[in-house]
Amino acid sequence: MQLSELSNQGFRNLSPDPVFFGGGVTLITGENAQGKTNLLEAAALVCGQRSFRGAAAASMARDGKRFSISGVIEAASRPERIGVTWTIESGRDFSRGDKPAGFREISALAPAVFLAPEHRELLTGTPSVRRRFLDRLVLGLKPAAGDDLARYATALKERNALLARGRHGRGSGAAPGELEAWTEELSVAGAAVRRHRQAALSAWAEEFGALARAAGPAYVDVRADYSAAPSADAVAELRSACERLLPLERRRGHSLAGPHRDDLVWTRAGKPLALEASTGEVARTVALVKLAEWSAVAKAAGQTPLFAADDFDAGLAEGWVEEFFDALPADAAVLLTTSAPTARWARRASTVLEMRQGRVGAPRALYAVQA
Numbered sequence: 364m365q366l367s368e369l370s371n372q373g374f375r376n377l378s379p380d381p382v383f384f385g386g387g388v389t390l391i392t393g394e395n396a397q398g399k400t401n402l403l404e405a406a407a408l409v410c411g412q413r414s415f416r417g418a419a420a421a422s423m424a425r426d427g428k429r430f431s432i433s434g435v436i437e438a439a440s441r442p443e444r445i446g447v448t449w450t451i452e453s454g455r456d457f458s459r460g461d462k463p464a465g466f467r468e469i470s471a472l473a474p475a476v477f478l479a480p481e482h483r484e485l486l487t488g489t490p491s492v493r494r495r496f497l498d499r500l501v502l503g504l505k506p507a508a509g510d511d512l513a514r515y516a517t518a519l520k521e522r523n524a525l526l527a528r529g530r531h532g533r534g535s536g537a538a539p540g541e542l543e544a545w546t547e548e549l550s551v552a553g554a555a556v557r558r559h560r561q562a563a564l565s566a567w568a569e570e571f572g573a574l575a576r577a578a579g580p581a582y583v584d585v586r587a588d589y590s591a592a593p594s595a596d597a598v599a600e601l602r603s604a605c606e607r608l609l610p611l612e613r614r615r616g617h618s619l620a621g622p623h624r625d626d627l628v629w630t631r632a633g634k635p636l637a638l639e640a641s642t643g644e645v646a647r648t649v650a651l652v653k654l655a656e657w658s659a660v661a662k663a664a665g666q667t668p669l670f671a672a673d674d675f676d677a678g679l680a681e682g683w684v685e686e687f688f689d690a691l692p693a694d695a696a697v698l699l700t701t702s703a704p705t706a707r708w709a710r711r712a713s714t715v716l717e718m719r720q721g722r723v724g725a726p727r728a729l730y731a732v733q734a
Contacts, residue, residue: 364473364669365696366406367442368435373425375401378722384698387713388691391700398721399700400479403673406698407477409434409447410669411457411469412499415479420449427451436473438666445469471506474660474668478653480677485652486629486645487637493627497589500563501556503660503668508559515552519623521545527616546605549621554597556622557589564589564627566663571655574690578651581644584632587652591625646678650687657692671698676708684708 370381409432424430431448446458457464484492522545575582594600604620629636688711717724
């Protein structure tokens, strides 16, 4: 999949002028605060994803109320226009051509993997960051699994609301059997979510293992293990955990068992990776994580996803950057942003774009780099 055009209205500091991308590696250069990251963030949103910076929608809208992003993708030699609009009144709405579309449809149509400095929190941040990575991986490999993710989110929200009412002295706030019904729904949907996560992680691990072996001995023993072990009867196990924890849940006012409490545990040779790895090793490991994600999604989707990396060379030694270029997915459309002088990496790119104050430069700033 290639993103060949991107335009917007009211998104951060970006100019409304359309930006055109070629095939191969596009290098997006410019000083800090010129809009490079915003451009990749817009690309993520139009591809059906959330902000890789974890930004709230209102903070991305220039006026805090509305933005729209439109893109042209080319898959199977056929261009299609996709779009996303957010308003403070109605939230996100996607489109495909002139018709409304769901985010899962767009995610399947425009598979993409994004790498940003914020993704180093996959190793060093909170469990919620790692759960988001797992669920993004699930959607990339099996978009239909989004139904189970949404079903679990609804069950968790409703069950938590009932528990919170009881905690604040308003009784159970529920009809007879309502809490039990939502507990059952949470158990069934939660078991499905765990199954999807385990399957996605297994597919990812196969790709990561090959990349880690090629990266050298410091990465060979890196592992990522899901904290919820596979179970012969995951529904019954989760139901039992909810029943066991119910007295404590009533006191605290929220659910204490389920996929929303799970984690992805990173180790190297059996020791916590975040405590063992240097800053450079963390940066390199995360790059390998996202390259493995790209490979796994490519196999599952049956097409070549977009790969985009923000500030891709930050914190990496020059030798590793050269290796990073060598490891980039073959035949993929790749977008890379950098604050380094244009000449530093231009020889590794097919096209270079220069950004200034939210705008891609005049046509003379868009040029093909000769090998």
